[in-house]
Amino acid sequence: MGFPGTWMTESESMVYRVVPKCACSSIGQIMFYSDHGEFFDGDIHDATGRMHKWSMADSQKLIEQNVKSHKSYAFTCVRNPYARILSSFFDKICGIQRNGKRYRGNLVPQLVQKYGIEVGSPEDNFDFDQIKSFRRFLLFARDTIRWRRPMEPDIHWSAMSGHISTFICNGGSYDHIFFTEKFNEGMQVVLDNCETPVKVDLDKVPRFNESEGHGPKRAHKVSEYFDDLSRHLVWEIYKKDFQLFQYDFDDPDNKMPIGEIDLDEVHAKLGT
Template identity: 80%
Template structure:
């Protein structure tokens, strides 16, 4: 299986396991800058040179050798499951993607037909989001009406492939404490170019794809929605120390125990 979703700087100063919807565009650009002293011109997901990615066959051997021998500092980043699934909805379901089309082509018409989700005009965001949650649960639990998408499948699933195939994380930090966590990574690595996190722009490539969120996070989650979210993301809440009981609290409630993460996700 190898190391899907793994990026590594060309200099091999650091290794990052991408978790979708968890500041991955900004992290990728910081990695690129730390090697080359400039940002990639465009969406970092489109970069096919000056950086190693598992999606590029030429990078496989370099990444595998590095990760299995733990040659470089390895890290990833996680996010509150409530805000992550909400962000996925507004970006991937409501939004028009950078190619000018709907995400995954016929998916939105399928959701309209099967789940009654509306995303056009002045639609009821809360009602449509709650119906989307049912769809997300169905894809993850029963793989129907389609396979689960990387943007709403559980973070623990993404994080685990790195461990199961022989990798070990030195750091897992929170999107909500981004500068603090990313600074620890930079302090622990020897980079060609120094990075000043205070002046780095946030590369939120999904921003502007969809409509603005019209309500506070907690308004989207009634009792049933919270139950669905916990069914899907129970492991994420527990391992990554987020507050299931209060959707309004996006901040983690404690520090991540790396030994626990490796033990529980390494099966």
Template identity: 80%
Template sequence: MGFPGTWMTESESVVYRVVPKCACSTIGQIMYFSDHGEFFDGDIHDATSGMHKWAIEESHQPIMNNVREHTSYAFTCVRNPYTRILSSFFDKICGIQRNGKRYRGNLVPMLIQKYGIEVGGEDGKEEFDQIKSFRRFLLFARDTIRWRRPMDPDIHWSAMSGHISTFIVNGGQYDNIFWTEAFNDGMQQVLDAIETPHAVDLAAIPRFNESEGHGPKRAHPVEDYFDDLSMHLVYEIYKKDFQLFKYDFENPGNKMPIGEIDLDEVHAKLGD
């Protein structure tokens, strides 16, 4: 199995388990900058050199050796499940991707046909009932996660605990898991704990939101998208995420965590 979704600086100063839709573009660019003193020119997900990634064959051995020996500080970052699934909908389902096409080719036409969702027309710019379409997308997301149909779940809406567990199950150990909602505090803790070839001034780092502008703007407050049934579906899909990362299931309008993440609990519950 190895360590899918794991990135490591070439200097091996730090190891990061990517969780999609949780500030991964910004974190990747910070790691790249900490080694090279400059940002990667483009989307960091497209970088095939300058950083170790599990997706790159030659990086397998260095990552495996480091993670299994716990040579370097290892971390990841999480996000409120309500805002994460909403973001996935607007970016991946309603939005036009970097290549000028719809995400995953025939996925959106299939959703329009089978689940009756709307996405704002050809370019995602037309008015449509965002709340109704999002709730139908939520049914689809649940179907993919519970029954793996009409397709396997996508990394952008599969549970964070699933991503995070592969690192633990295969012999990794996290030193830090922090919240996207308190990004500067969490990222600063990581930077304070490691030594990098180039100093990183977090206050001067831009936010690399690669999904920004892909799709229509959210027209309503977060809580308006989730009625009682939607909340039930979200809990069915993301129960572990709410429990382990201390988010408020009862109130979709509260994106902030309501407790502290217990790393021992995370390792115990996701290490089976």
């Protein structure tokens, strides 16, 4: 299985397990800058050189050796599950992707047909019932995760704990897991523990939100998207995420964590 979703700086100063929709563009760009003194020109997900990624065959042996010997500082980042699934919906389902097309080709037409989801379009200024469509999308997301139909679950809405566990199960361990909601604070801990070729001043790093501006803006506060049934589905899908990463299930509008992450507990519960 190896270490899917794992990125490493060319200098091997740090190792990062990507969790989609959790500031991965910003983290990747900071890693790139910490080696080269410049940001990657474009979306960091498109970079095919000057950093190591598990998806690049030439990088796999280096990443595997590093992770299994715990040679470098290893970390990842998490986000409130309510905000994350909403972000996935607005970016991947409603938004136009950076190639100018809908995400995954026929996925959106399939959702329109099978689940009655509306997504709007740039031509109508994305005018649709966001709450009704999101709740139907949530049903679809649950179906993919629970029964793997009508398709396999997508990395953007599968549970964070699933992504994070593969790193542990295959022989890695984390030095730090931080919150997207406290990004600078968490990323500073990483930088303080790494010897990087180039010093990074986080206050001067722009935000790299590659999904922004390609779809509709969220029109309501978070809690309005989640009725009793939606919250039941969210708990079914993301129970471990709420428990391990200390997010508030009872108040969807509270995006901040309500406790600290216990790394020992994460390794014990996700390492089996």
